[in-house]
Amino acid sequence: MTMLALVLMGMWGFAHADRRPSLEQAVTEARDRYPGRVLSAETDRRSGRESHRIRILTDDGRVKRLRMDAESGRFERRPTR
Numbered sequence: 001m002t003m004l005a006l007v008l009m010g011m012w013g014f015a016h017a018d019r020r021p022s023l024e025q026a027v028t029e030a031r032d033r034y035p036g037r038v039l040s041a042e043t044d045r046r047s048g049r050e051s052h053r054i055r056i057l058t059d060d061g062r063v064k065r066l067r068m069d070a071e072s073g074r075f076e077r078r079p080t081r
């Protein structure tokens with residue numbers, strides 16, 4: 001039984017490894033990090049790579065600018081200005 005669970009988990013990870021995060025998924029993750037109101041969200045392409053850009057007005061009144069690499073699903077270390 002345990003072996004079957006491990007095999008199924010491995011297959012699930014392999015099947016989903018190629019999935020790129022959608023703009024909606026990027027917004028959800030950004031809101032998890034910085035609760036507030038999304039001011040804008042868009043996908044753009046620079047130097048041949050897509051990225052999701054998100055602006056959030058946080059609950060404490062700050063505007064956070066985030067950029068997620070649309071291929072890796074990773075946020076940049078420093079928010080964009």
